[in-house]
Amino acid sequence: MIPRAAYSLVRQLLAGFPIVTITGPRQSGKTTLARSIFAERPYRSLEDPDLRALAVEDPRGFLATLPDGGVLDEVQRAPDLLSYLQSNVDEDRRMGRFLLTGSQQFGLMSGISQSLAGRTAFVELLPLSHSELVCAGISSEDLDTHLFTGGYPTLYDRLITPQHWFPAYVASYVERDVRQMLNVQDLDAFQRFVRLCAGRSGQILNLSSLAADSGITHNTARAWISVLEASYVLFLLQPHYANFRKRLVKAPKLYFLDTGLLCWLLGIQGKAQLVTHPLRGAIFETWVVSELRKAWLNRGERPLFYYWRDSNGNEVDLLIESADRLMPVEIKSGQTLNKDFFTGLERWVGLAGSMAQNPTLIYGGTGSHERKPVQVLGWRDLIGVVPRK
Structure with missing residues (x-):
């Protein structure tokens, strides 16, 4: 396991909360981190249909198998379980009993805000940062290698290239999440939309232009942007409104969270292409903003x-x-x-x-x-x- 900067933050939060919830994109290392912290406690993945059925049909019985807590992975798959978890931790006041993980902000955050408010702390775990790669001794001295590869842990602990991994990642996780959240029928239109978003990373978001180029409505574009945010594919950087005697632009800027995924969506086949690529500046800007976002989140601070x-x-x-x-x-x-x-x-x-x-x-x-x-x-x-x- 590559040591994660958020490890000490999670341990610290477990001392003051009965539950800590680790959120972030799929395959960013949430499960690995949670299992390393709770190495001696049970692990339950709610992606498993049998376990999910038990959690949904008999939530009290499911939690009874975890008297000292444990890891509940992808907990948004059984949202009703959260209400029973509330009663469980209210009855047993011990701190640090459960680690939850989730990859979709829509289902997870709405359920937790209703059921577990005040009972859980949150940690956002993004893909590996440059400083984490340096500490692990696996950082490249070449900037273009960082931009092209990105930070997903799988690309560093397996013999697999970004060109082979990202197509499977998008098909297995991103597109599946979209279907679960919005029941998107026209997958070709969505794929075209995501690639057009990639071409706009680091730019001010013009939803009308993006929708027109994608061949979809303005409202559909807005909904799909929200889904990509909820799945931790991209984020929006809001403008600062302080009035320095100037008329200000009020639309957000769009950024992808990982430049490896961004490069793949842009059709970049190798790091050599980055040297003269017309979007190299935008890719570098995306990398810097994402790296700084990781640094703040790994310290448990909200990035303002x-x-x-x-x-x-x-x-x-x-x-x-x-x-x-x-x-x-x-x-x-x-x-x-x-x-x-x-x-x-x-x-x-x-x-x-x-x-x-x-x-x-x-x-x-x-x-x-x-x-x-x-x-x-x-x-x-x-x-x-x-x-x-």
Whole structure:
């Protein structure tokens, strides 16, 4: 097992909650993490039809087989079980009895908000981060390898290539989740929609344009975006609304959570294609934002991330909120620093005044230094992006 940064966070939360729920995309390592923490306790997967039938038909009997708790995997498959789990942990007040995992935010979060509010802590486990790969001694020194492979653990503990794994992953998990949640009949249209979304990663989301290009209605596009969010395929980065005397863009930006999946959807066959690919900048930006999101979540912190753009096209790729300050982050894939890289940061800092803290440029090179007032970080030094308290 590749050590996960969230391991200590889950152990800490188990000391103060009767239940900890680990959410995240399928195949991100949730089950492996939960079973490593509860190595001596029972494991029940509700993907198993027999166990799911028992949990649905006789929930009290099912929980009676777990007097000291255990791991309940893919618990959204038996949503009614959560109400009985509430009674169970209310009667037995011991902390740290159950670890739940789930891969669909729709069914899982709605059920937990109704039944287990105040009884469970949440940990979002995304695919492996760059820092986790470094700590495990399996990180590549080549940026394009990271972008092309992504972070799904299977690609690091099995002899399988991204070109062979991602088609099976999409067919087995993403498309199945869509059918379970929305009963999508036209799978070809959905596949086309996902690929068109991939071409827009790192861009401001225009639902009307996306729907028209996909040959579907605006409402269908909105519903499918929601499903992809709920399945942890992509996320939306909201704009920051602070008014710096400018008209602001108010639509969110779209990002995929894993650049390996993104590259496969874009038809990229190998890392060599990335060098001159027209979307390389967007892929690198997607990777950086996703890596920072992982870093915050692995510490148990909610990532208060935004972007800023005004009607004149002035933009900062990422704003990180901390207390009453905002940390602007500009992201450039080029390996050679250019004075134009700093233009957006300098303009935003001038507008934001005292709200600005620690402006940072992350680029595709490897050297890190300070060019006052901007902190310059190469891609290997992402961990240096931490707002000052």
